[in-house]
Amino acid sequence: MSHQPDSERTALPPVGEGPGVAAQAVAPLPSLAESVAYVRELGKPTAAEVLGEARARGRVALQPRCGVGSHVQMTTLLQDLERHGNPDILSLTIDSHTRLKRFDKAEAALRRNPADLNGYPLVTHGWQRGRQLNESVGVPLEIRHGSPDARLLFETAVASGITSFEGGGISYNLPYSKAVPLSESLAAWRDVDRRCGELAELGLVIDRELFGTLTAVLVPPSISLAISVLEAVAAAREGVRCISVAYPQGGHCEQDVAALRTVPELAARYLPEGTEVHAVLHEYMGPFPKDRGDAEDLILYGALVARLGGATKLITKTYQEAYGIPDTRANIDGLVLAARANSPLLSCLRLDEDRIAEEREWILREVAEIVEPVLAAPELLPAIVESFASGRLDIPFSASRYALSEVIPRRAPDGAIRYQATGGLPLSDTLKRRNEQALATGGGEELGEMVRGLTADINYFLTAFDTPGAPR
Amino acid sequence: MSHQPDSERTALPPVGEGPGVAAQAVAPLPSLAESVAYVRELGKPTAAEVLGEARARGRVALQPRCGVGSHVQMTTLLQDLERHGNPDILSLTIDSHTRLKRFDKAEAALRRNPADLNGYPLVTHGWQRGRQLNESVGVPLEIRHGSPDARLLFETAVASGITSFEGGGISYNLPYSKAVPLSESLAAWRDVDRRCGELAELGLVIDRELFGTLTAVLVPPSISLAISVLEAVAAAREGVRCISVAYPQGGHCEQDVAALRTVPELAARYLPEGTEVHAVLHEYMGPFPKDRGDAEDLILYGALVARLGGATKLITKTYQEAYGIPDTRANIDGLVLAARANSPLLSCLRLDEDRIAEEREWILREVAEIVEPVLAAPELLPAIVESFASGRLDIPFSASRYALSEVIPRRAPDGAIRYQATGGLPLSDTLKRRNEQALATGGGEELGEMVRGLTADINYFLTAFDTPGAPR
Amino acid sequence: MPYESGPQSAGSAEPRTRTVILGVAASDSHVVANHLIAHALRAQGFHVVNLGTCTTVGEFAEAHAEHPWAEAVIIGSLNGHAYEDLQELPEARRAGQLACPVIVGGNLSVGSHKDSNDIERLKGLGVDVVLFDPEELPATLDRLRTPVAEPLPVAS
Amino acid sequence: MPYESGPQSAGSAEPRTRTVILGVAASDSHVVANHLIAHALRAQGFHVVNLGTCTTVGEFAEAHAEHPWAEAVIIGSLNGHAYEDLQELPEARRAGQLACPVIVGGNLSVGSHKDSNDIERLKGLGVDVVLFDPEELPATLDRLRTPVAEPLPVAS
């Protein structure tokens, strides 16, 4: 086991306003090689190994979101979740100050009242505490955050021996910040991906989950998947070997299953051979019902969609989702309920396969029409930046100025998410017509009318329980 | 509202060794008319109304088993289950002394330690306490027991304003007692059914659930259904208007769904028009897995089978089933988990309908071949008695001497329950061959070998979780 | 007819075959384990006098009077009423009946949270051995065979 | 382009149109409610200066300096950091900035178990009105219109 210093470490561009941590707590980062050796000694599988094993056994790996400000409470939280919820992977969800590199704010909140933080400020606590967390549980950890520039966080995570890291230059920018240019976030994430490549060469495969969930609300499947394809291609080019493509449950059973099932096909089409690619379902990411029973129906439904869609991993929600960050009990209950969907007893369940096949073809065509012009450009990252500037790439409800958000999604009468407006997306007339036909919303063009309709579509699962039978 | 005395009351034959209750507690039974008036005033729907409503709304009504010795604790139990478990109907499960009319034993246990009783001794507590229980919750109650002669219990139930009563002259004899002749139990239950007819004429429809579950372990669907058909025909002839046909989940998805779906067809074939008939699923009634997660998988699976089989009602189990009578929390959790299967979000789930149709035909033919000779006899009840004596009617694992138990059920490689030996059942060669072919067990005829195989089949769900994918 | 197991078939057993008396407690109708245990012991060469479900202490005593060479009385109880159903055991023992080891097994109290008191109070009634796994029966019977001069002492 | 809502479009508003300044708190990127509220207020005839997500107190103050006739500053916060993100509010107010009612709404603290302290401590920072349902915004704005001579008193 070598602890030799790693000269490349200084090659990383300086990051943001610096850690701003209590200086006595945080030691300088160890070398990459030391971190790789540390992971080997940890005696637990990496996230990539857990995912590979889950896929081989044909079950969906389960992972909750979880993050609190205090280090002691974070330790307890992880241990309680592991003991009672039996997850396959655990999260460190990072607070939103750290995400935006407002490290001073994170530190101030940590001093004043750690409970005011909506996640664990890993950079502020430092990598040694990261290792303590890692050692406190038997399953691997993933960092979940939302940082347009995650370089310091990534270095801290690797130093902590954490083997899975969420995000991407598009998906962790547009939904999460207002004024960070895409060129900056793409460059920062290229650095992260390159580091993953270096680590892979040192023998440590980091699972890189792409946040196809985006702004989570009414995301058309082809937009989610198209952006994941672009991020995946970029990541693979930097040497990333294990990619998790996260897809947000939209709420329409066959559409969601079809979307998940496109992932292997998309990987085969667009990624170099030998890249391990997993489909990950994020349980419904829009507004959750408040009633506990309704929320649990939605949780179980999501878990079944993951299984039937062949997802390798499921990120779970809780019945407290509509209220706020869940308490430990609710988080455990969410895991335990989702685990039911893995039951060997449910192998008799079938779906409408014709409907799914049709939907799958449709999604694949939409994705192809969106990504192929970008992939054809001589340089990928600048092509992405330009495409967003012109609207040829776009997402609905962007939090950022750097996407036009001219795309308007709506729900069709059957609940499926379709394009009402495709903005500047280079979709063919055939596909545009299919979307129009599916929607056939009629309804006024008037603003108030449109907002009411959109609000109803967004709040789909707040009313889906009022009538028995199908949601609509 | 009339409180006139009911002269017919004295016409009921004297029952067993008498109530043996603390004399000061139990007043003489009120008249039928007074009880009917009481039910009207109670301000809650009858069980039959709840079932009708559930069917109309296309959802499965949920009901837990529950019964403890102490009156105070029984009240709390019912209220806790109602408040937190949201059942549609609640049970009074009766202790097994009362079932066997060992009222003195029930009273002694009640005095010594009510917690030693495995159910609520309603006769001993008396109908006034029965009314107190009834008034303590908003949903209707059902008496669940296992009494070959339930006449006094039934009178007490009616006086308590309880609108659903389980049992039958075959199904509450053979699994529950050793030496009560079938002619006696059939006669006792004819009296109960006749009373239901009288009550129906007074305007109160009692839901009569037939215990098709029988000895619960490896019950071939056609035996369960055949015996329910015979009991249903007998009940309808006495004036019973609402019949619930209980079927025990056997564990094979398509077979169970098919069995449930035969119920309307069997009703149409064999029962007078205007008889309301509901299919009821009893969640798996054989040995339950001990691991909580496995038990919960089985609970959810059962609830989904109920939904997909079109059952009107589901009797739930708990994750403590393998250990003993569940505590309140576990009972609530069982209800809450089963309720997920009613979710409107799961309307996309399908099954292998071809497989189910095939299985359904097969079951209908077996039932026809078993019941039609008995129904063709000039007098039904004596024909039933004779048929059991000769083995033309039979059940596996009889607790009673009055069934031959020459029938041997086994599981086929796919988990379905088939006849290894049909004993004296009048099944045609075609059907016998189909069973043989399905089983194709091979295996030695040697006793030890046979017992091992049978034990494995019985303990199916103790090992079904060891391998991912299908149970076998 | 593999499930036939009535007491009728018992009277003729010759002392040379090892004999046991089997049954389920008085208020209890759970019969499946009883069937399987009877089969298993027969497969091992025992003569099993199976009284089946719902068997009172009195019926066990009668059967033992008919088969005084029986090595043990084996009582199953699943419904939680073991203690209830064996209330008459001390009196029967005092009256000199059932002068052989009494083995009880199954699910021995009401409720899902068991403790050792379940066993102790059964022993207090005069139960000699409490078992849970039927596979231990043959070895237990072998062990109990070591001749005992007089009825086993009855606690309490 | 129905979702365009940058501050660029704000400068030219004439005092005649009722104007509000809208945005999401500094560490918060939840934008959907923000979009819908902007649309809804516009549909009611308001001129909405929408600063979007991740807006610091300083940015709100600047926007107010540009639109001194704005009736209110409306701040959404969903991620639980409302109190965190408004730490600079008292100082801004003391400096004479944001001399109009400040309305805050959304999900105002971390965790699933809320209490009234969430509201009190925001009022302590100088928030004038705390709302949860966006539908109450128009009526609230009407009510607040009753002219106030000087900046609303700031508690604590």
Ligand code: B12
């Ligand atoms: C979609 C969503 C996201 C998307 C947001 C995409 C985007 N850019 O908009 C993504 C996935 C990116 C996301 C990220 C995060 N989220 Co989020 N998210 C949600 C979710 C599921 C729905 C929010 C939504 O869009 N609702 C639809 C809109 C129309 O309604 P609304 O936002 O709920 O607002 C209603 C009211 O609050 C009110 N309202 C809103 N604003 C205002 C303003 C005024 C003035 C008024 C009067 C009323 C008002 O009106 C709306 C209609 O009733 C909610 C949970 C839920 N509600 O089910 C969590 C939730 C809001 N998120 C939460 C958190 C914590 C985060 C993260 C910090 C991640 C983390 N640590 O777990 C990051 C935030 C990053 C950051 N920098 O802020 C928490 C907040 C926790 C808390 N308060 O305790 C929630 C409640 C989830 C949870 N239970 O943990 N999230």
Ligand code: B12
């Ligand atoms: C099938 C079943 C029934 C069937 C029985 C059909 C029949 N006639 O046999 C029916 C539906 C009729 C039934 C009725 C009732 N049952 Co029941 N039943 C079961 C169930 C689901 C399986 C039992 C079974 O057959 N197992 C298969 C056999 C092979 O195994 P076993 O019986 O569990 O026995 C094992 C061990 O205990 C041991 N063993 C058994 N006997 C003996 C004897 C000796 C000497 C030894 C050494 C070992 C031994 O070996 C076996 C293999 O490991 C169990 C729960 C479970 N286990 O999942 C409940 C269960 C036994 N029943 C129970 C109860 C309470 C009842 C009722 C009283 C109803 C009520 N109040 O809820 C009535 C009883 C009526 C009466 N008079 O006794 C309870 C007992 C509760 C307790 N102890 O706290 C259980 C545990 C269910 C529960 N969780 O509430 N039941």
